[in-house]
Amino acid sequence: MKNRRIGAVEVSAIGLGGMPMSIEGRPEDEDRSIRTIHAALDAGVTLIDTADAYHQYADEVGHNESLIARALGSYGGDTSDVLVATKGGMFRPGDGTWLTDGRPEHIRAACEASLKRLGVDSIGLYQHHRPDPSVPYADSIGAVRDLLDEGKIQMAGISNANPDQIRQAQEILGGRLVSVQNQFSPAFRSSEPELLLCDELGIAFLPWSPLGGIAQASELGSRFQPFADVAAARGVSPQQICLAWHLAQSPVVIPIPGASRPESILDSVAATALTLDDDELATLTFG
Numbered sequence: 001m002k003n004r005r006i007g008a009v010e011v012s013a014i015g016l017g018g019m020p021m022s023i024e025g026r027p028e029d030e031d032r033s034i035r036t037i038h039a040a041l042d043a044g045v046t047l048i049d050t051a052d053a054y055h056q057y058a059d060e061v062g063h064n065e066s067l068i069a070r071a072l073g074s075y076g077g078d079t080s081d082v083l084v085a086t087k088g089g090m091f092r093p094g095d096g097t098w099l100t101d102g103r104p105e106h107i108r109a110a111c112e113a114s115l116k117r118l119g120v121d122s123i124g125l126y127q128h129h130r131p132d133p134s135v136p137y138a139d140s141i142g143a144v145r146d147l148l149d150e151g152k153i154q155m156a157g158i159s160n161a162n163p164d165q166i167r168q169a170q171e172i173l174g175g176r177l178v179s180v181q182n183q184f185s186p187a188f189r190s191s192e193p194e195l196l197l198c199d200e201l202g203i204a205f206l207p208w209s210p211l212g213g214i215a216q217a218s219e220l221g222s223r224f225q226p227f228a229d230v231a232a233a234r235g236v237s238p239q240q241i242c243l244a245w246h247l248a249q250s251p252v253v254i255p256i257p258g259a260s261r262p263e264s265i266l267d268s269v270a271a272t273a274l275t276l277d278d279d280e281l282a283t284l285t286f287g
Ligand SMILES: NC(=O)c1ccc[n+]([C@@H]2O[C@H](COP(=O)([O-])OP(=O)(O)OC[C@H]3O[C@@H](n4cnc5c(N)ncnc54)[C@H](OP(=O)(O)O)[C@@H]3O)[C@@H](O)[C@H]2O)c1
Pocket: 016, 017, 018, 019, 020, 049, 050, 129, 130, 159, 160, 181, 182, 207, 208, 209, 210, 211, 212, 213, 214, 215, 217, 218, 237, 239, 240, 256, 257, 258, 259, 260, 261, 262, 263, 264, 265, 267, 268
């Protein structure tokens, strides 16, 4: 497994996104989710992305964090090098919507609850989930800075941020911003300015929905013919080609494909062994 870096921490170049195991459409059989997380760990994945808002019903906040904690607890091997990256600043009332709450008091309470669910004294990477239009961004990020100063979190990241917000967060955190998590995929390339800024600043960039999202991931090859063509020539899946394309964008990129089946994450992880050549990259980028 190839590694990349978030702050001073080495993590697998491909992480596991936990969302499909906890929101609408999740497996009814929780054992399938546990097997998925264990398969990722067996394959050398040392980054798992989650959030307190990865749940379906209102009364199960932190469903995904609890699931991950259980899977790590029941894993037979050493998990001390696994970085669990969670998020706070959003909530789900249970009607299918996603809402923001960037008030400092909410972020503090959310972090305290995540600490308990994850069963740790300090969270490895805590990411502010999404800017709240009704709260000054500086106030939300100030709350994350306080958590960092108090040692409740080891590292701080942000998500769904534009270049100005990345620079602002970096300043408020006193140069300690380690990661930005934005949507980026063949279907959604408009986070390129943020990706380029992270490359320039040496901040990890974690593309979310890197395969196009839960509903579209299986159709990647049929929606984007160049990915199907390169995949056919290489004898691998279009999803693997897509993840190799992500990795080729910059050494700061660490894709976090979601999975709810062991086969999915095992196929995705194999992308770390692929190096695309310039012709392939040009085909994938420009069609
Ligand atoms: N910060 C944010 O606002 C935000 C928003 C959305 C997502 N995220 C994070 O980003 C992660 C990834 O995004 P996502 O889960 O929305 O979308 P995604 O990674 O683009 O797609 C996930 C789906 O892809 C399928 N899949 C994975 N690897 C595959 C492979 N090699 N071949 C075929 N299918 C494959 C999985 O199917 P199976 O379920 O059948 O295994 C899964 O349901 C999330 O899990 C979450 O951690 C963050």
